[in-house]
Amino acid sequence: MATATATQTKTAGTVGLKQFIDGRWTQGTGKNEIRSVNPADTRQVLAQCRGASRQDALRALEAAQKAFPRWRAVPAPSRARIIEKVVHLARERKEELARILTLEEGKIFPEALGELEKGINLLEWYAGEGLRFMGHTAPSELPKNLLFTVREPLGIVSAITPWNFPWAILCWKIAPALVAGNTVVLKPSSLTPWLAVEFVKLFESAGLPQGALNLVIGAGSEVGDVLVEDERIEAVSFTGSNEVGVRVHALAGKRGVRVTCEMGGKNPCLVWKDADLELALAGIVKGAFGSTGQRCTATSRLILHEEVADSLVWQIVEFAGSLKIGDGLKPGIGLGPLIDANQLHAVLKWIEIGKKEGAKILCGGKRFTAEGCRNGWFVEPTVFDQVTPSMKIAQEEIFGPVLSVFRVRDFEEAVRISNHTRFGLTSAIYTQNLSLALRFIEESQVGMVHVNSPTIGGEAQVPFGGVKASGVGEREMAKEGILFFSKPKTVFLDYTGKKRESNIY
Ligand code: NAP
Secondary structure (H helix, E strand, O other): OOOOHHHHOOOOEEEEEOEEEEOOEEOOOOOEEEEEEEEOOOOOEEEEOOOHHHHHHHHHHHHHHHHHHHHHHHHHHHHHHHHHHHHHHHHHHHHHHHHHHHHHHHOOHHHHHHHHHEEEEEHHHHHHHHHOOOOEOOOOOOOOOEEEEOOOOOOOEEEEEOOOOOOOHHHHHHHHHOOOOOOEEOEEEEEEEEHHHHHHHHHHHHOOHHHHHHEOOOHHHHHHHHHHHOOOEEEEEEOOOHHHHHHHHHHHOOOOOEEEEEEOEEEEEEEEOOOHHHHHHHHHHHHHHHHHOOOOEEEEEEEEEEHHHHHHHHHHHHHHHHHEEEEOOOOOOOOOOOOHHHHHHHHHHHHHHHHHOOEEEEEEOOOOOOOOOOOOOEOOOOOEOOOOOOOHHHHHOOOOOOOOOEOOOHHHHHHHHOOOOOEEEEEEOOOOOHHHHHHHHHHOOEEEEOOOOOOOOOOOOOOOOOOOOOOEEEOEOOHHHHHHHHEEEEEEOOOOOOOOOOOOO
């Protein structure tokens, strides 16, 4: 096993990254260089490496294949003890890792710390699953017969992850895959390779056997296609955009293997006239502008009862105007940058589309280039009023700090608007009326619904994911996360010692 110092961890200057294949840190052999750039100041190249080639991805698969028989033979509680060690190591380095997260992804430091904590909770939860990784027993119709199930690993699995939660998503895919006894090839987003390397180094330091977890850093489909199409892969766990997810699902589905794709959202928040408006305001701004709106669960559609709309909208606008925009490592900053130029241009394009469609812009709408922000991908928090359900800005995921406001008179109309999208990840309602809350829970076409709390968030012990275009396949986190990475085997154990007389069973 190579040591944890095989890649550099300099705090100043550009960090050299490598691929992690078969327990060794090696140079990629791809044509492209992968660069991790600080989105708050793009002059700063934080880390770089030669990208992985198709051949590197194939070597990673070979390593995972070689490691599988040994890793699956390790008892599940012992596998989980390695995750427990990762928990301790991650806790010790929490601040340092959160700093890398802010530097590389841009979210403000308190949010990065929150993501670190959430990931650690997930690791802890799955470490506990090592002791609960069990099947069940059932009574047999036959005398002296035992019926039970055991759970077995699938084999080699791949994990393909996005940049917006570059720590937590790795935790919620890799930990259950390993605890269940699979070996893994991980392909993180090429925009956030540095934190992925640090993540893998924790497993290396915790003593994970060679080949059980492999990391390939390579852009887009060259590496991605191998990790979806190779016949040795038994399951694909993807999180990312709907466009790529649909393709991944089709390719993996063609081979008939397990695939889960967690994708985008267009999440509504409904505020009824009886709501606690202070609470609602806090939840709306956190949901819409938190993580610079770059969350699959971000609040992007705000549906307001017309009696409370005016005052709430102006409070949101006032809050947006008071947000300090800048480098997320600086104290007092409330809104960090977007991840890269593509994302900035996409968000600005959506804002222009919104204006052309006739929505009324109440604040923001431009790139933010004040002193100290000229070299970053900053955009002003933006609020659109008078949005109608058929507008493109009401339908497509913007993935930036852009909020669209709808005004409604009756509850049925509110529910209709909230469901009027191809996405179905999460929704929220603010009301004091229990019946309305329960009706909303029942009628909302989403995978997760919040009452008197923002559209964002998740906890390790409950499933996370969406319906419609937001998600296909098994949910992630909780028990569901480890069920995806394992299969049941049913055992019929007959201890009568006699020939069976009945023909029925
Ligand atoms: P993305 O462009 O779809 O990329 C996701 C991952 O797929 C990256 O590792 C990417 O690699 C890889 N990839 C790209 N093309 C591929 C291909 N042809 N085959 C296989 N893999 C390929 O998404 P993103 O921009 O990173 O992330 C933002 C999206 O993720 C948003 O839509 C957001 O809503 C969604 N998201 C969903 C959840 C959820 O749980 N529902 C959570 C977080 C984010 P490269 O980086 O190298 O291109």
